[in-house]
Amino acid sequence: MIVGDDHVEVGSSLRSAAAFGFHDVLLEDRGADWFDGTSAVRREARAAARRHKNPLRIHPTSLDSASRYEEIVLVTPSGPGISLHRLGLTHGKRQLIIVGARPDEMRTSEADRMKIATLGLESVGPAPLRLIASILLAEIARQVGRRRPVPGIAPRPPKFEKGLELIPAGEILFIEPSALLEF
Secondary structure (H helix, E strand, O other): OEEEOOHHHHHHHHHHHHHOOOOEEEEEEOOOOOOOOOHHHHHHHHHHHOOOOOOOEEEEOOHHHHHHOOEEEEEEOOOOOEEHHHOOOOOHHHEEEEEOOOHHHOOHHHHHHEEEEEOOOOOOOOOOHHHHHHHHHHHHHHHHOOOOOOOOOOOOOOOOOOOOOOOOHHHOOOOOHHHHOOO
16 A cells, blocks of 8 residues: 655656556555546656556555555654564565555554564655655565466577677768757
8 A cells, every 4th residue: 555645756656566567556645636636736646657568556545444454564764663674575465565654643453463664764854655665566576576487398598589790890880969960
């Protein structure tokens, strides 16, 4: 779950999620106007998110939905908590991972199921959501790992149809940048 109030930060975080191969993301929109802002703000937010090739489903939600999950991991940029790489982040649909919220925003009834993970950054001001989200998403992708090879099918080495052949020095065309301005 991404919790954000800046439309460009949220868009960049969603782009990272798509780049790391995520299919679904929960989003609590706290004024980022991702779902119902002005058309100019929504256009700018989607522009920040659209530089990816993988489809991404974005589900509107709130922190209240955390009660449906068996395990909750709240990721913070700094402060007390377990180092992010020491936590298991691949427990599937029973686990909710939240970035962009503070521990004091969570319900006390969820405290027994919640773990706080920290990136261990020095706090010099508010950390950008896209930075925290990208580090978190990269760690989840690292823990998921690569797909195991299918038994019985031997991996083949790459095939190259053409090799690079160097051209003799006399046949190279050298162009000055100033010459390109004349076109």
